[in-house]
Amino acid sequence: MASAIPKPEYPRPDLDRSERWLSLNGTWDFESIDGAATITVPFAWESEASGIGRSWLASASYRRGIVAPAEWEGSRVFLCFGAVHHRATVSIDGTLIGTHEGGYTSFEFDVTDALRAGVESELTVEVDAPADKRSIPHGKQRSLPRDDYDGVSFAPSSGIWQSAWLEARGRSYVSEVSLRGDSLNAFEVAVTVCGDAAAAASVAVSVVGATQGMELVTDATGRATGILPIDEPRLWSPEDPHLYELEIRVADDRLVATAGLRSFETRGEQLYLNGERFYLKGVLDQGYWPASGITAPDDHALVRDLELARDAGYNLVRKHLKFEEPRWLHWADRLGMLVWAEPASTSRFSAQAAANFEAQIAEMVTRDGNHPSIVIWGLYNEEWGLDWDIPGDRAKAEAAGRAYELLAALDHTRPIVENSGWAHVKTDLVDWHYYDEKPGSWAENVAALASGERHDFPVPLGPAFVVDKSLYADATVPRGGIPLLNSEYGGGFTSLERGWHLRWQTQELRRHDRFAGYVYTELADVEHESAGIVTAERRTKDLGGLDPADANAETVLVLDVVPVQAGTDIALPTGELTLGVRVSHHGRSALSGRIRAAWAAQGEPFGAVERVHEVETAVTAHPFEVTDAAVLSLTVPAASAAVGSATAARLHVWLTDADGAVRARTFLDAGPLEERRS
Structure with a gap:
């Protein structure tokens, strides 16, 4: 009996073409320096779920047969990958189709001319996964030579780690859709058409199940924009996560895009959701699972993590240094969980490393910008990739500022944090990371940050090595008028100690009106890091009598x-x-x-x-x-x-x-x- 296909759901429900698609998840032939084997896609080859369980392979090849269904004859056929770490070279029947570099970003190839409908072809994906990851985006994946933050790194995750699939589209087709609902009464629509007749193409946009709709015509570049008013608008919020489905048609191509009417903004030092004052209660989530690494074992696991966060009283998840798969964002949209999204980091500074980091920004906005759940864009974290030295090196400060400007030019509808936790250059939120297991000094320093008495805080960078990190890179960064919030805290070794610190440290944060919110570290244990409110297997812990929902309640x-x-x-x-x-x-x-x-x-x-x-x-x-x-x-x-x-x-x-x-x-x-x- 054939084994079930892992993760069989359509990977992009936010841009739904599930009427004509074919999953490529499952068993592939696999070849490496160790010899021939089989691997289960989409799980990194280091993971148990892949069937390989091998670390520090520098390269490997995947092969399998693919057949475009006969009924797709006359359509364009696309080969799509959710993510492959780090460099992928794709061939069909020995002919190069294309290459892609970047282990966290999605990519696709038009393979219409490489396939014959109903006839099997051989697909080959050659993957390079360098052990030395310091100049490439890799987030929490361990590197050799090691990163400065190796003590909080985890196992590498190499190869095809998100879903792979084929899908059929029209001869002229919609390649990109941008939907912004921050006006709260209309969608700002931008559509890009590619294919046989991209220029002067007629694009029909309509709300599924309603009468609202409009016709757009693309310009010479294949782009069309317009405003689609919504009658009796129903806003997206955690209490009522209402979503609109918009059908978009061009010629014989059709997709259904999902979006929400939602605004999230700063006004002085406060946050506002849909025009109402909002206090952020977040939890950091690394997105790791014991047997499957950075790939969720199944769709239920994605839902379960969001439910765990919600049941613990959190209204936001900071997905840490990782573009999570689109189905997780799909469920965040539906469950009403806010998201702080951020790219994977590099670890050492160079012009090339900064360029590699910046290359993720446009792809992040293009893939994920329609999700109403995403309310904050993050960029760098604690100067990782900037050698912990923004205040001391102008080039590194300029890199952080440049990343902010690149992102702001692409999406102005969400606050941006350019360097989470440490010295800020240009930011919409002044956030800070502070770990301190001494209740007296925790309370004292939190109070001093709230009052403005101090603008720095102690950060341990190693045994007996503590430095004071400033919130601001230099004197030109505003000292007020921007929301101030914590975005990492916690402490303790045992679960009893973790619960104790969660209870008392959260109380101290709630003592001060000036703060706009907090993000606790973290949702689930990962490998050696036992900081979660649940275990790595997502089992509950004895937190010394604390229900986290009490610490994170509306009233505390x-x-x-x-x-x-x-x-x-x-x-x-x-x-x-x-x-x-x-x-x-x-x-x-x-x-x-x-x-x-x-x-x-x-x-x-x-x-x-x-x-x-x-x-x-x-x-x-x-x-x-x-x-x-x-x-x-x-x-x-x-x-x-x-x-x-x-x-x-x-x-x-x-x-x-x-x-x-x-x-x-x-x-x-x-x-x-x-x-x-x-």
């Missing part, structure tokens, strides 16, 4: 406490505990209710057991304004059936609204403190 309680250690936030006092509690509320209207607190047994979850010595106080929280501290005074319990030990207990703190519904909750663990060994 902020305790006036500097915790001491994971599992024991404070020493259990004798007599009475006085606690300040603030409310950070990001709803659209004021929230009035009561803050309540009560003791329970150590480790007991909220609502599971009897609570003792309960107290409460009234509070009103206004949107995007942290309240003044409400002071609670609680009698410390003696040993009892409700709290167990007299030396350790958990204090639950929660907020109920006027109807008695719980709107926010957190907890404080009190007990004996362990002495720290030096």
Whole structure:
């Protein structure tokens, strides 16, 4: 019995031609220095899922037979690849079809003249995957010689790692579609036609299931633009991720493109989604899976990751240093998850490396720009590819600024971050990365960044090697008037410690109104990096009693406490505990209710057991304004059936609204403190 085709879904549902296509995923012949074998496409040859599981192959060849269906006679036939790392040379029956360089970008070839409908031909893809990746975009893939950031790198991912397929198109066909819905009442449409009669071609654009439509005529270059008004527009948002399907026809060619009416903008230091104030609660996602590397094992895995992020209270995923496959963006659009998209990085600076990095920018916008889920474009990350030296080298600063300008010229509808986390040259968001496992210094430095008292923060670059990294490359970069947000934080070695830092560090970020949001590191463990809220296999972790959705809720309680250690936030006092509690509320209207607190047994979850010595106080929280501290005074319990030990207990703190519904909750663990060994 033939094995099932892996990842059988049409790879580009956002530009749907699934009426006439043929998957090339599955078993291919594979030849390398190790000899002949078979490989399962589309999985990198380093991965278990590929059936090869071989690292550091510099090159290999793929072969298989392909047949264009007889009913495609008279159509144009395209050979399409989602991504091949790094350099692909494609031949059919020994005749060169074309080459492509760039391991994260899609490419295609018109193979009409190379195939005969109904007749089998041999397709060959020769792949070069250099071990030394420092001057090519490779993101988190490990390089030899190694990158400066090798300690946070993962296994290489070489070869055909996204879907390959054939599809039929008209003799004149739509090659590119740009749909921008940031006006909220119309789509700005740009179409490029190629083929037999690209100039003066009539292009019909219509909304599927509605009466709106228009006719465009291409110019001499095959390009046509227009504005398509939408009657009674329904906006795309996380709460209502409504999508419009637009049918686009030219001659006998047809595709269905998907887009949404959505705006995302900065106004001073604030973010706005569809004209309403927005607070970003993001999680970083590396996009790795244990058996299949940077390729999701199946479509369900893509959906599952987005659902995990949503269920943990996040409204955005920062897809880190990777163009994820279009089906992930397809599902982000449908599930209402916002996306921060960014290209893979190089690691060492040179003019050629910068050019290689910049070559991804136009392809990123062309492939992914129609997705309403993408609300932020990222570029460089922490000066990777710029030798950690923007402030000290004008050429490197110019490279970051040039990347910003290239991207801004292609798409003005989304904020752009040119160098995430470190020294900014030209940016629409001032973001910062800060890892600190000492609660006192974390709180102090976060407060200083929020107040503007300091514009730098400590960054460990190696054992006993810590530098202060500035938010700004030089004095010409504005110190205000741009949204300020964290885009990487977290800490801890065990899952208990990770949950503890997530709870307290997120509270500190919510303490400060000035911040426009945050991005936690990270969604899932990857190889040696055990920083996820779930394991690499996407199993839940014991985070010390924390439900991440509580830390990331619309309304959060902020305790006036500097915790001491994971599992024991404070020493259990004798007599009475006085606690300040603030409310950070990001709803659209004021929230009035009561803050309540009560003791329970150590480790007991909220609502599971009897609570003792309960107290409460009234509070009103206004949107995007942290309240003044409400002071609670609680009698410390003696040993009892409700709290167990007299030396350790958990204090639950929660907020109920006027109807008695719980709107926010957190907890404080009190007990004996362990002495720290030096």
